[in-house]
Amino acid sequence: MVPVRLRGHHFLCVLTYRGYGYTEPFVENMTRLVGEIEAGRPVILCKGPDDICGGFTQHCRTVSDHDCGQPHTREMDQTAVEAINALVPVQSGEPFVMDAAMIAALRSGFADNSIRKACLRCSWSDFCTQIAREEYADVKLFET
Ligand code: SF4
Numbered sequence: 001m002v003p004v005r006l007r008g009h010h011f012l013c014v015l016t017y018r019g020y021g022y023t024e025p026f027v028e029n030m031t032r033l034v035g036e037i038e039a040g041r042p043v044i045l046c047k048g049p050d051d052i053c054g055g056f057t058q059h060c061r062t063v064s065d066h067d068c069g070q071p072h073t074r075e076m077d078q079t080a081v082e083a084i085n086a087l088v089p090v091q092s093g094e095p096f097v098m099d100a101a102m103i104a105a106l107r108s109g110f111a112d113n114s115i116r117k118a119c120l121r122c123s124w125s126d127f128c129t130q131i132a133r134e135e136y137a138d139v140k141l142f143e144t
Helices: 010-016 024-038 058-064 071-084 100-111 125-133
Strands: 004-006 043-045
Touching: 004 010, 004 024, 010 071, 010 100, 010 125, 024 058, 071 100, 100 125
Parallel strands: 004 043
Antiparallel strands: none
């Protein structure tokens, strides 16, 4: 099975994803991918724009004034990978399945801020903090 390509900071974003995003096409794509991850489709770390970014169309760029290739977004990826690599084998270079136990471990680290340094400059940070406080209710990936 072809793995879902995820950039570093998206290993965090899937933890709090409630079905909100920049635009409708972006949300449709991310919701589908998150569903496939929950169903057991493997993931693999990639550099730069990934399969979630694949839902970000030119129209999305125009209406959101965001671009997935920005250098500071790549820095977020690196920061995220360094933080979460102790919990999940993101730097192994091999595809792996994110099961419920792995997601629970990541969510625990996310809630206690030990893996969230990459979120510091993200405009969604307060929203994701609130979702963690609400114990990840209504999220799309392994809803708790
Ligand atoms: S704060 Fe931003 S980078 Fe962190 S999980 Fe939320 S959306 Fe992703």
